[in-house]
Amino acid sequence: MPWRVGVVTPLLPSGKVRRWDDRVRPLPDNVRVYPSLQSAVADCSWDWILAHNVNDLIDSRELRYPKVFLVHGTLSGRMLQDGLVDRAAYLSGVRSLLATYKCRVVYISALKERDWGLPGDVIRTAINPKHYGGYRGDCSAVLQVSNHLKERGAMLGWEIHREVCRDLPSLVLGENPNLPGSKVAESWEELKGYYRTYRVYLHTALFPYEDGYNLASLEAMATGMPIATMAHPTSPIEDGVHGVVAQDARELRSKVLELLEDSSKAAKMGSAARGRLEQLFPLPEFQNAWNRLARSL
16 A cells, blocks of 8 residues: 555553564565654654554544544454453443544454444455465465464364364464464564465354454465365355365364375365455455545545
């Protein structure tokens, strides 16, 4: 996007500042990182503010810029994870906050929009397939990319992952300090290398807390990996075409084993998965939607 973007690094609960992590993505040329909102405002003027959570909205309350609240997850998932019990009271507070700041709401999927129930626009995640590709699948093993998979297991399907991958060669990439054997890719290029070499990608997130896909599974599809997943109403995967879909962990494990034993079948499904990504998650549609929103602000 031909925009100037300022990223304010957030404060963590510990009081430390969360830095830009080059291992996840290199810093784009049109992005500048600021240690505070004050330093960003002092540096230049801006057209609008993108808030990724409620704390961002509160932190920027003194700034008289148009604001967009981008919703990444379901409220049901947050309630499950954080122990929130009064959904109506929480939503009432968020509505008041949005009205006070005249804030637009954008969701990354229709599932999130339905779950929150607040008026807004849906702009689905997109992947640029030109950045990926080169699938080989020569490592007969299962890959899953997730942070805190075990701790967020009720949403992300930890028990399903454990049953499917039991005694199978597998790797979980991401921040998982309580998961022995997990590791963090040291760069975006290294991450893409795992997508290219591992045979099958596993996505275990559960309805209604998460979508039947996420950014990592879309990256795997863009690379040309076949996807193994549980049945989910928002999954882009058709069983036997773009990967394998199952009703329970035992069935999914059986289908994963078939892919681990048949590299040609895996490659054929992975190629179809890449085409499916380009069809359902087109990058121009994503960019045009954000441009329209920016102009309306």
